[in-house]
């Protein structure tokens with residue numbers, strides 16, 4: 001057993017997969033000599049060589065587009081986009097190509113590609129280094145989208161993503177890159193994509209989130225423990241979505257709050273609430289609430305605390321839903 | 332049949348050599364007062380830069396990108412802009428902001444994580460642009476618009492060696508060539524894009540030669556030679572203004588600091604390389620020249636350096652005594668007028684923060 005933070009866990013997944021399969025190659029800006037700006041790939045170029053850990057020119061469309069070419073010709077590239085704010089030049093390649101190659105070629109080609117990318121705010125960074133663009137990707141048929149919230153999950157999910165025959169965008173919540181350490185088993189393991197994790201079971205209300213806010217939500221659930229028995233769900237994979245876990249929980253609790261860091265309009269909560277509406281509406285005791293950032297560009301560092309969902313905002317939403325349920329049903 | 336149908340030359344320009352000796356044939360005619368102004372702006376930029384680094388280390392501003400070593404590229408070019416011209420910087424262009432008259436406290440405010448730092452009033456510099464290589468296109472479009480409206484204005488786009496790898500950069504060059512837009516591309520080839528050396532950025536021998544494919548003039552200039560940069564930019568701006576289209580200027584220089592305060596350049600480049608470039612410091616070189624010409628005395632140089640530090644200290648005071656804005660600032664300047672859904676969200680924020688201002 002080794003104690004690892006999320007950065008180390010991701011690195012250990014990359015190393016394990018590279019050892020298992022010579023076709024796995026890494027490419028991206030500053031990932032080799034420098035080990036990546038967050039040091040995720042530290043030491044890997046030394047260990048596996050410059051042909052398998054490639055420092056690319058500064059071009060995101062170039063990175064993803066050439067990774068697509070590598071994938072269709074038999075390699076298993078894991079590309080790194082340095083920050084989520086710079087994934088946009090690569091969207092054309094991801095949305096118009098990676099996501100459709102299997103379909104377009106009628107299965108002759110497929111795109112076994114992972115795009116790793118740090119995501120999210122809360123680290124007082126410069127503009128474009130605190131965004132949450134997951135919905136753009138999760139909205140794209142043909143792509144899978146993953147976002148872990150613990151070192152253990154990060155390792156197992158990344159291993160699955162690398163082995164998955166279809167393109168996966170793997171978002172790494174940078175705020176919690178080094179926030180927690182976990183004991184990880186010595187032997188390599190995978191965690192299936194498309195399966196949510198019930199962080200904490202409960203009966204009163206379902207709290208649904210993903211990424212760095214899982215930690216915040218867990219604190220809220222803990223703080224409210226005396227008065228409320230909250231069930232906390234970490235989605236882990238946004239696409240494909242584990243609808244079953246969500247729906248069975250909401251059927252049990254009758255109440256739900258969805259939390260995310262991305263702006264509200266068409267944020268991922270919209271999809272979750274729609275699914276609840278379709279499959280569990282008659283079980284609800286109160287309207288589902290969502291706690292999100294505002295529909296604004298992420299403010300610069302001095303004002304970012306006003307923007308992101310806080311423990312207080314989440315707590316208030318939970319209390320509001322509980323109150324409405326009580327007044328509706330007298331529970 | 333097989334015959335040569337085109338051939339090209341790439342020129343390198345240096346007016347002041349590394350010892351500060353001037354090539355008399357190439358020297359631009361610049362009055363003493365103007366030379367002193369250039370020197371002053373370089374000193375001010377350096378003093379700002381050193382202080383900003385310091386403030387970051389003390390947690391008084393956020394992540395900061397040092398410009399140290401690139402002052403000649405920025406001052407030598409930006410000083411040539413007329414009031415109506417617009418500069419499009421990326422994120423390391425503090426010298427451009429300073430040359431165009433940006434109050435230093437605004438820059439501290441911005442790098443301190445306060446959006447009001449980019450409220451620049453009449454200063455004709457477009458805001459900091461962090462997505463690498465994207466903004467040269469804006470400079471091209473603006474140049475087209477100025478030309479179309481007969482405004483006699485030109486644009487200058489500033490970017491690095493790394494930026495030349497982005498698709499948008501090539502699109503910008505191509506559009507500029509096709510439109511014969513009055514734009515000057517100032518590429519500061521500081522030889523590093525974070526940890527990536529220019530040699531891994533391109534297989535081409537120079538960045539200047541990239542212009543050839545787009546039917547555009549270009550030159551490589553010693554970017555630590557402020558007079559060289561000045562001459563090249565002067566010619567490029569004159570051509571642009573006369574309707575003769577765009578130019579790419581590659582300024583060969585060096586980033587003496589880390590990429591940003593989050594970076595540690597010792598991980599990927601040798602101290603010796605840095606030391607060698609420290610000897611080519613653009614400010615020292617220019618100072619030597621000005622001393623030898625009698626434009627400057629040792630005493631005056633010293634006084635000016637002191638004064639630059641004082642100006643910076645004054646700006647720090649102003650920055651740090653600027654009251655934090657109320658939370659509603661995050662809703663400002665998103666749209667011309669706040670749509671209803673955002674109005675409702677603003678009310679949420681006010682409830683939460685207990686803010687009463689409207």
Ligand SMILES: Cc1ncc(C[n+]2csc(CCOP(=O)(O)OP(=O)(O)O)c2C)c(N)n1
Pocket residue numbers: 029058060082086423461462463464490491492493494495521523524525586590
């Ligand atoms: C599109 C995009 N990709 C990646 C980054 C992260 N990043 C910031 S600066 C930089 C290197 C830029 O190098 P260069 O263009 O040479 O400018 P310099 O930093 O040397 O001034 C990188 C990779 C970014 N800001 N934008």
Ligand SMILES: [Mg+2]
Pocket residue numbers: 491492493519520521522523524525
């Ligand atoms: Mg550079």
